[in-house]
Amino acid sequence: MPSTALFVLLVFSLIAFFAARSKAFAVAGDHIGELHSRPIYHGAYTTLTILVPGIIFWLLWNFIATRWISASISSQFSETLSSLTLPQQEGFIRDVMTLASGGVATFVDETKITAAQMVAEIRSRQLWIGGSILAALSVVCCWFAYTRITLKMRARHRVEQLIRIMLIVCSVVAILTTLGIVFSLIFESVRFFGRVSFLDFLFGLHWSPQSAFEGAGSEAISADNSKVFGAIPLFAGTLLITFIAMCVAAPVGLMSAIYLSDYASQGFRRIAKPVLEVLAGVPTVVYGFFAALTVAPAIRGWGESIGLDVSSESALAAGLVMGIMIIPFVSSLSDDVINAVPQSLRDGSAGLGATKSETIRKVVLPAALPGIVSAMLLAVSRAVGETMIVVMAAGLAANLTINPLEAVTTVTVQIVTLLVGDQEFDSAKTLAAFALGLILFFITLALNIVALRVVQKYREQYD
Amino acid sequence: MDTLVDNIIAEASGKEANIKMRCRDVSVFYAEKQALNEVNLDIKPKQVTALIGPSGCGKSTFLRCLNRMNDTIDICRVTGEILLDNEDIYDPSIDVVDLRADVGMVFQKPNPFPKSIYENVAYGPRIHGLARGKAELTQIVEKSLKRAGLWEEVKDRLDEPGTGLSGGQQQRLCIARAIAVSPEVILMDEPCSALDPIATAVVEELIDELRQNYTIVIVTHSMQQAARVSQETAFFHLGNIVETGSTDEIFTNPKDPRTESYITGRIG
Ligand SMILES: Nc1ncnc2c1ncn2[C@@H]1O[C@H](COP(=O)(O)OP(=O)(O)O)[C@@H](O)[C@H]1O
Ligand SMILES: [Mg+2]
Numbered sequence: 154m155p156s157t158a159l160f161v162l163l164v165f166s167l168i169a170f171f172a173a174r175s176k177a178f179a180v181a182g183d184h185i186g187e188l189h190s191r192p193i194y195h196g197a198y199t200t201l202t203i204l205v206p207g208i209i210f211w212l213l214w215n216f217i218a219t220r221w222i223s224a225s226i227s228s229q230f231s232e233t234l235s236s237l238t239l240p241q242q243e244g245f246i247r248d249v250m251t252l253a254s255g256g257v258a259t260f261v262d263e264t265k266i267t268a269a270q271m272v273a274e275i276r277s278r279q280l281w282i283g284g285s286i287l288a289a290l291s292v293v294c295c296w297f298a299y300t301r302i303t304l305k306m307r308a309r310h311r312v313e314q315l316i317r318i319m320l321i322v323c324s325v326v327a328i329l330t331t332l333g334i335v336f337s338l339i340f341e342s343v344r345f346f347g348r349v350s351f352l353d354f355l356f357g358l359h360w361s362p363q364s365a366f367e368g369a370g371s372e373a374i375s376a377d378n379s380k381v382f383g384a385i386p387l388f389a390g391t392l393l394i395t396f397i398a399m400c401v402a403a404p405v406g407l408m409s410a411i412y413l414s415d416y417a418s419q420g421f422r423r424i425a426k427p428v429l430e431v432l433a434g435v436p437t438v439v440y441g442f443f444a445a446l447t448v449a450p451a452i453r454g455w456g457e458s459i460g461l462d463v464s465s466e467s468a469l470a471a472g473l474v475m476g477i478m479i480i481p482f483v484s485s486l487s488d489d490v491i492n493a494v495p496q497s498l499r500d501g502s503a504g505l506g507a508t509k510s511e512t513i514r515k516v517v518l519p520a521a522l523p524g525i526v527s528a529m530l531l532a533v534s535r536a537v538g539e540t541m542i543v544v545m546a547a548g549l550a551a552n553l554t555i556n557p558l559e560a561v562t563t564v565t566v567q568i569v570t571l572l573v574g575d576q577e578f579d580s581a582k583t584l585a586a587f588a589l590g591l592i593l594f595f596i597t598l599a600l601n602i603v604a605l606r607v608v609q610k611y612r613e614q615y616d
Numbered sequence: 617m618d619t620l621v622d623n624i625i626a627e628a629s630g631k632e633a634n635i636k637m638r639c640r641d642v643s644v645f646y647a648e649k650q651a652l653n654e655v656n657l658d659i660k661p662k663q664v665t666a667l668i669g670p671s672g673c674g675k676s677t678f679l680r681c682l683n684r685m686n687d688t689i690d691i692c693r694v695t696g697e698i699l700l701d702n703e704d705i706y707d708p709s710i711d712v713v714d715l716r717a718d719v720g721m722v723f724q725k726p727n728p729f730p731k732s733i734y735e736n737v738a739y740g741p742r743i744h745g746l747a748r749g750k751a752e753l754t755q756i757v758e759k760s761l762k763r764a765g766l767w768e769e770v771k772d773r774l775d776e777p778g779t780g781l782s783g784g785q786q787q788r789l790c791i792a793r794a795i796a797v798s799p800e801v802i803l804m805d806e807p808c809s810a811l812d813p814i815a816t817a818v819v820e821e822l823i824d825e826l827r828q829n830y831t832i833v834i835v836t837h838s839m840q841q842a843a844r845v846s847q848e849t850a851f852f853h854l855g856n857i858v859e860t861g862s863t864d865e866i867f868t869n870p871k872d873p874r875t876e877s878y879i880t881g882r883i884g
Contacts, residue, residue, distance in 0.1 A: 418690065419690075495727070497723060497725060497727040498727055498729060498730075499688075500685065500688070500721075500723060500727070501723065501727040501728075501729065501790070501793075502729070502739070503685065503688055503716065504683065504685060504716060504720065504721035504723070504794070505716065505717070505720065505721075505739060505740040505743070505793065505794065505797060506712075506713045506714065506715075506716035506717040506740065506743065506744060506797060507713075507739075507740075507743050508713060511743050515739070515743070516729050516739075519730070519731070520729070520730050
């Protein structure tokens with residue numbers, strides 16, 4: 154078992170830790186102060202010297218091993234495979250793998266069983282070879298580190314270096330993942346724009362990708378398809394719902410931030426702030442059914458009672474609930490920036506005879522404005538990206554309207570509906586999701602950059 | 617009996633004639649901790665009164681009682697009586713907002729608002745509605761900046777942020793800001809402690825000039841400064857006023873041994 158090997162490695166390195174530590178003690182003898190690094194660093198150094206190469210080797214080995222197995226299946230059973238279509242080939246290999254690990258496959262035949270036996274054989278051989286190399290490697294590393302434990306050995310600095318490298322690796326992983334996502338978005342979007350013109354997509358007023366379903370795949374390059382991928386209704390819907398949400402979140406969030414920072418007593422603030430932040434922790438699905446089952450019917454009933462035509466799924470319901478959801482984003486961040494305005498400015502204003510609310514309106518808020526703006530922008534980008542509430546409360550109909558009582562849809566919701574269900578991966582419809590995602594990405598990126606810029610300017614404001 | 621009547625008459629006439637602010641038995645508590653203990657002090661009009669004493673003895677606390685800035689601290693409680701022109705400033709009928717317009721304050725660290733120089737000075741007149749129009753407001757701003765001795769330095773850049781000025785200029789801007797609401801008393805809490813010696817000299821000179829129009833109470837930790845700018849001095853020690861009197865008197869002929877040892881540098 155690959156994971157057992159890792160476990161053994163871990164145990165071995167732990168034992169090495171204690172061994173190295175006691176050797177360090179022994180080397181130092183009575184003069185513990187002459188040891189360059191404390192024994193614990195010698196232990197940590199030995200452990201890391203074993204673990205790091207071991208884990209890297211084992212990951213690489215397993216990567217190679219799976220390649221090796223699929224390669225040998227393909228070469229051994231090339232006649233069988235060549236008679237199958239691509240999905241069938243994949244099914245074949247999947248079944249073989251399942252059988253080899255002792256599972257139950259859907260359709261079993263002779264070839265699959267022989268193939269499975271072969272795979273099991275290769276696997277156990279791989280485990281032996283890999284395991285032995287790993288064991289040898291660990292022993293060598295352990296010996297290397299252990300024999301170097303002396304008074305002068307700078308284990309402390311070595312550990313420091315290793316930690317630095319580990320941190321760098323982690324951040325590189327995060328950055329590379331982001332880059333990978335962006336590139337895959339760009340790549341697929343380019344394919345989409347090969348089928349539907351960029352301008353038609355960006356400025357088209359009609360969105361009904363379901364009607365492109367007939368022409369899925371290569372046939373999708375027909376003149377008509379350009380007409381069904383007009384993204385304007387989606388962006389209009391997103392804008393409308395975000396606007397309604399901000400109409401709720403901006404005033405409520407800002408005012409509660411002001412109350413918390415300048416009016417509330419310390420005790421109330423200590424309780425209220427975390428409670429408000431709990432709002433951000435409620436799963437969006439919960440907000441979604443709150444919107445769909447409570448708010449939307451309420452709005453409908455209220456609208457009908459005064460003679461308005463309200464659809465049962467409305468932008469207003471989704472927007473209101475989304476507004477409640479993003480209140481903590483506004484209030485928590487604004488509270489922080491309002492608190493960061495120095496007390497001396499408030500004293501200065503009070504000393505001139507200003508009342509509390511005058512001080513806040515004329516001195517504190519202007520000084521905190523850039524920070525508040527960036528809090529608002531972050532809330533907006535949160536609202537733009539929100540999906541679940543809209544799916545449940547605002548519907549799927551891509552109406553181009555500014556009437557908040559009608560059903561609308563947003564970019565993220567359409568991405569979901571485009572990708573849900575069985576779809577060929579290269580149909581224009583599926584690729585449209587990537588194009589939408591790319592544009593959404595640029596919008597939120599732009600919002601975040603603006604927010605960051607504003608915050609930077611804010612730093613120069615006072616002091 | 618006669619002496620009592622005499623006393624009352626003397627006191628009443630004293631109130632009218634040459635006492636701007638009269639403090640009687642002022643005690644201040646921060647929660648349970650007592651910071652001032654039954655302090656009595658008379659502040660004479662159009663004079664500079666210096667409050668001196670070792671740090672932590674309650675000078676700032678006392679100063680902040682005079683325009684009720686202590687109200688902004690939740691845990692702070694003030695007892696006793698403080699009269700401004702014979703009116704009790706802690707009386708419920710008194711509006712703090714008006715009080716603070718009459719008794720202005722300049723703080724230890726210059727704290728101009730992050731606004732333009734003009735807006736900094738115009739702030740007070742605006743909130744109190746002192747100017748009827750833009751022209752009148754500009755007049756007030758100019759007059760205040762002139763009185764604060766800052767006009768020549770900033771008249772060409774009134775639109776630039778007040779925070780961009782040097783420390784000494786910022787402090788004079790804060791003084792101009794206080795003057796703009798035409799107060800009668802100006803409180804200053806160690807106004808020069810964040811300034812270099814040259815800026816300090818300029819501000820001290822300014823304080824001496826302001827004495828013609830305003831009653832000034834200044835907290836200072838510098839003996840020389842108290843001697844240079846003030847006519848009256850009160851020496852604080854551990855929440856009590858140990859000695860008050862004319863500055864000359866206190867510096868040349870202190871009555872209390874504690875005052876003497878502080879002035880000669882033995883405690884502090
Ligand atoms: N906001 C406050 N909360 C609690 N205690 C305070 C506060 N301000 C001042 N004090 C206490 O009151 C005493 C007097 O302080 P302060 O008036 O600032 O002294 P000074 O200005 O003479 O150095 C000190 O012991 C200080 O710890
Ligand atoms: Mg002080």
